[in-house]
Amino acid sequence: MKRREFILNSALTLAGTAFLAGCQNNDKIIKKEGKISKRKFKDIEMPLLGMGCMRLPMQGENVDMEELEKMADYLISHGANYFDTAYKYVDEKSEIAIGKILKNYKREDFLLADKSPIYKMTCQEDVKKIFDEQLKKCQVEYFDLYLCHNINNNVVDIYKNVKMYDELSKLKKEGKIKYLGFSFHGTPDLLKEIVKEHKWDFCQLQINYLDWELVKAKEQYEIAQSANLPIIVMQPLRGGGLVKLSEKSLAKLQEQNPNVKPAEFGLRWSASRKDVMTVLSGMSSLQQVKDNVETFINFKEVTPEEEKIAVEVAKIIQSQGEIRCTGCKYCLEVCPKGINIPAIFTLYNQYKLGQKAYRFQRYYDSLAESERPDKCIKCGLCAKNCPQHLEIPELLAKVKDEYDKIPKKSE
Numbered sequence: 001m002k003r004r005e006f007i008l009n010s011a012l013t014l015a016g017t018a019f020l021a022g023c024q025n026n027d028k029i030i031k032k033e034g035k036i037s038k039r040k041f042k043d044i045e046m047p048l049l050g051m052g053c054m055r056l057p058m059q060g061e062n063v064d065m066e067e068l069e070k071m072a073d074y075l076i077s078h079g080a081n082y083f084d085t086a087y088k089y090v091d092e093k094s095e096i097a098i099g100k101i102l103k104n105y106k107r108e109d110f111l112l113a114d115k116s117p118i119y120k121m122t123c124q125e126d127v128k129k130i131f132d133e134q135l136k137k138c139q140v141e142y143f144d145l146y147l148c149h150n151i152n153n154n155v156v157d158i159y160k161n162v163k164m165y166d167e168l169s170k171l172k173k174e175g176k177i178k179y180l181g182f183s184f185h186g187t188p189d190l191l192k193e194i195v196k197e198h199k200w201d202f203c204q205l206q207i208n209y210l211d212w213e214l215v216k217a218k219e220q221y222e223i224a225q226s227a228n229l230p231i232i233v234m235q236p237l238r239g240g241g242l243v244k245l246s247e248k249s250l251a252k253l254q255e256q257n258p259n260v261k262p263a264e265f266g267l268r269w270s271a272s273r274k275d276v277m278t279v280l281s282g283m284s285s286l287q288q289v290k291d292n293v294e295t296f297i298n299f300k301e302v303t304p305e306e307e308k309i310a311v312e313v314a315k316i317i318q319s320q321g322e323i324r325c326t327g328c329k330y331c332l333e334v335c336p337k338g339i340n341i342p343a344i345f346t347l348y349n350q351y352k353l354g355q356k357a358y359r360f361q362r363y364y365d366s367l368a369e370s371e372r373p374d375k376c377i378k379c380g381l382c383a384k385n386c387p388q389h390l391e392i393p394e395l396l397a398k399v400k401d402e403y404d405k406i407p408k409k410s411e
């Protein structure tokens with residue numbers, strides 16, 4: 001399907017609008033037969049499900065364009081026309097890939113968000129220079145939404161020094177950005193400062209039922225709410241961590257409804273927060289796209305009973321001692337020793353979720369020697385770059401300790 005005529009916003013509103021309970025910024029969920037639900041955001045209707053373009057389907061080192069095309073086609077034809085990319089995603093290949101795919105559609109048929117890489121800025125001029133480069137890579141004339149990427153306590157000085165907000169506001173005035181926002185991984189105090197400082201259109205926060213209390217996602221949500229900022233959710237499934245649940249967590253989740261799936265539950269939970277306009281999912285296959293679209297067609301908010309279940313499941317997950325790594329790989333970009341941090345944490349988490357010790361040992365042994373925890377020199381660079389604020393060197397030591405405890409003959 002190329003350049004298909006899609007029924008756009010106004011028709012949707014007239015044809016099948018259902019108004020549900022109160023949201024501060026946009027209190028309407030818009031439903032239409034066979035399409036995913038939407039929420040009104042200023043002059044656009046945002047699909048409740050957005051495609052996060054950080055985990056695109058791959059064939060070796062390259063993006064699998066054939067699969068990506070099918071995914072985009074399915075999403076757009078079901079009303080899920082929001083794509084969220086960033087400079088650094090997929091080793092800087094995401095913008096180019098998504099640009100090539102979206103070129104097949106009329107510009108008004110999709111909503112494209114991109115992000116300014118704060119870590120790359122050396123001077124004020126860089127903001128526009130990189131922005132222009134991004135427009136070119138994505139093959140568009142403007143971005144519907146544009147964000148300062150990953151404001152956190154480590155990079156906030158760069159963001160301020162290069163006057164990022166001022167520079168991007170100029171581009172907004174020129175019509176090259178429709179709505180300006182930021183994604184955030186810092187402390188609540190920093191968030192308060194950022195929302196007060198400028199007049200943003202929206203923000204992007206990490207919100208899921210595990211982080212709600214654990215990493216103060218609730219506090220951040222309320223700060224955005226009090227600043228009247230609509231929210232886009234990132235990491236609703238914690239990079240897949242809320243999809244592969246332990247037997248115990250899954251049993252609790254399905255206690256009342258054995259058919260509920262972890263991914264569907266996690267997405268619905270995040271999208272049920274009233275000031276959330278879109279939930280991003282980093283989909284990597286057509287099957288994932290189909291499953292997620294299904295969840296958001298005739299979207300159902302979680303019930304009070306399900307809210308309680310989420311709290312219980314979160315408690316079980318916390319008690320299991322998993323490492324809260326989302327697999328974003330930002331630590332890999334800075335590690336001078338090339339230690340495969342996310343792979344090591346994944347192995348460890350699988351072990352904590354019930355995998356047999358000998359398997360943990362076998363997978364650990366299959367890591368290249370240069371990638372193993374004992375090669376860490378404790379420089380701390382990785383921890384500074386980790387959006388989840390993980391104490392990576394200490395955690396690596398912990399993984400190694402666990403490994404050392406397993407008798408070598410356990411196979």
Ligand code: SF4
Pocket residue numbers: 334335336337338339341375376377378379380381382383392393
């Ligand atoms: S602390 Fe260890 S894992 Fe982290 S960047 Fe330094 S060497 Fe790499």
Ligand code: SF4
Pocket residue numbers: 324325326327328329330331332341342385386387388389390392
């Ligand atoms: S350790 Fe942190 S930076 Fe590295 S992949 Fe995990 S979440 Fe990302």
